[in-house]
Amino acid sequence: MADKVSITIEKYRIHLDPEVCVYHVEVARGDGVWEETCPTREHLEMFLQGVRAGCESYVTLPETRVAPDDVPTSTPIRAKGRGPTMSEITAVRYLTDDRDARRRNELVIWVGGNGDWYVAVVPEGEGTIGRAVRICTSGGASSKVPGLTVAIANAFRALANVAGEGITHETRS
Structure with a gap:
């Protein structure tokens, strides 16, 4: 007998561009x-198909776009062992949603053209480091640009240390 599954989907509007949405599942x-976190409706549908099939992975299509004319369709090729380059970051969005204090402010960085993403959540304050900071990465973004997690975590850690605040790190798979 299969486990009972409960699915909650929240749609977030992009702070600076209300036409663009992401879906948190x-x-x-x-x-x-x-x-x-699915940056497009197409990603959301593929994710839900995987859930229905009992599969904890799904395939993203290279041509999937975050917003029209926003993200290049090709992913830059990087030699193995080299550090991350800025050319691999294809979109940066700041999200806000006053309905949920835990996810009030999110900085989402998409890596590559295939929907891999990185998200840093600042739950308190507008553009400031509050009492705690959660830094989350998708498995795809971590493997695509392994140094990105460390670089952003170190930047937030330095800001948190200056402010005397705590910091935690979470990886989403």
Whole structure:
């Protein structure tokens, strides 16, 4: 008998561009909660197909775009072992949603042209480091640009240390 699955989908509007949305999905199952952020409706549909099939992975299409004319369709090629380059960051969006204090402010950085993403969440304050900072990465973004997690975590850690505030790190798979 399969575990009972509960799916919650929240649609977030982009702070500076109300025409662009992302979808945050939480799937509660017997083995815990599984979270995913889908930058497009197409990603959301593929993710839900994977959930329905009992599969914890889904394939993103290289041509999937975050917004029209916003993200290049090709992913720059990087030699193995080299550090990340700025050319691999294809979009940066600041999201805000006053309905949910935990996710009030999100900085989402898309890496590559295939929908891999990185998200840093600042739950308190507008553009400031509050009492705690959660830094989350998707598995795809971590493997695509391995130094990105460390670089952004170190930047937030330095700001948190100056402000005397705490910092935590979370990886989304």
